[in-house]
Amino acid sequence: MNSTINQMINRGSIRKFSTKHVENETLETILKATVQSPSYANTQAYSIIVVEDEKKRELLYNMTTGTSGKGMTFIQKAPIFLLFVMDFNKVNKVMKKENLDMHIHESMEALLVGAVDVGILLEATTVAAEALGLGSVVVGAVRRDTKSIIEAFNLPKYTYPICGLALGYPDTGIKITPRLPLDATVYHDSYDDNAFDKHIEVYNKYMEELYNSRGADTSWTKLMASYFQKPIGKEQIDTYKNQGFDI
Numbered sequence: 001m002n003s004t005i006n007q008m009i010n011r012g013s014i015r016k017f018s019t020k021h022v023e024n025e026t027l028e029t030i031l032k033a034t035v036q037s038p039s040y041a042n043t044q045a046y047s048i049i050v051v052e053d054e055k056k057r058e059l060l061y062n063m064t065t066g067t068s069g070k071g072m073t074f075i076q077k078a079p080i081f082l083l084f085v086m087d088f089n090k091v092n093k094v095m096k097k098e099n100l101d102m103h104i105h106e107s108m109e110a111l112l113v114g115a116v117d118v119g120i121l122l123e124a125t126t127v128a129a130e131a132l133g134l135g136s137v138v139v140g141a142v143r144r145d146t147k148s149i150i151e152a153f154n155l156p157k158y159t160y161p162i163c164g165l166a167l168g169y170p171d172t173g174i175k176i177t178p179r180l181p182l183d184a185t186v187y188h189d190s191y192d193d194n195a196f197d198k199h200i201e202v203y204n205k206y207m208e209e210l211y212n213s214r215g216a217d218t219s220w221t222k223l224m225a226s227y228f229q230k231p232i233g234k235e236q237i238d239t240y241k242n243q244g245f246d247i
């Protein structure tokens with residue numbers, strides 16, 4: 001099998017990293033590959049912040065502790081931690097240079113364009129890092145306190161933090177978490193509203209056994225339901241508006 005495809009099919013998030021140093025050149029190669037990703041009209045409406053300062057790592061970690069008091073330790077321990085930011089500040093500078101006013105921030109389109117561009121970058125970083133033997137995990141939990149992130153990282157108006165990404169050489173083997181079968185996800189010519197229903201029971205049973213074997217008493221549907229039973233991120237609307245976005 002082609003090595004890129006093999007790597008992608010056999011990937012899994014890594015949450016425990018060895019202390020092995022990641023060379024600057026390695027990170028630079030990963031980031032060069034990352035920014036060659038497609039972006040909306042080549043806008044490149046993003047920035048990536050390499051978080052080296054221990055206090056800032058601690059701030060990000062503290063956002064993930066919740067009520068249990070135990071947070072995502074890999075935020076502090078990973079050799080590399082990147083913060084991915086949606087960035088229309090740069091677009092605004094371009095508009096000023098051209099003596100025109102920016103309007104994209106006045107609509108949902110900004111969130112769609114920016115979040116898609118950052119999402120593509122995240123995957124590219126992951127694939128590039130894995131090609132060089134590193135492991136990674138995306139960290140959306142940093143969005144639990146976007147206000148503090150904006151302050152701590154001096155994020156200007158028209159920018160918004162989207163996700164973190166921890167990177168380093170893995171200290172554990174990869175655990176592959178299987179996805180729904182392609183038939184439940186890929187349709188031909190029109191949306192198939194029965195496809196998911198056909199597969200959900202078998203997938204759920206399989207995942208329940210997998211989660212049990214990993215020490216978690218849950219199933220996929222239970223896990224999803226626990227995440228989506230309440231509105232998420234409503235408090236972010238004000239922060240989003242304060243950053244100059246108007247939805």
Ligand SMILES: Cc1cc2nc3c(=O)[nH]c(=O)nc-3n(C[C@H](O)[C@H](O)[C@H](O)COP(=O)(O)O)c2cc1C
Pocket residue numbers: 011012013014015072137138139140141142163175176177
């Ligand atoms: C947008 C996004 C946010 C995520 N946030 C977190 C996070 O905060 N903490 C974490 O441990 N994993 C996080 N993950 C990783 C997912 O939990 C993981 O990709 C998923 O469970 C599938 O497992 P796999 O990557 O090992 O295949 C995130 C992934 C994505 C794409």
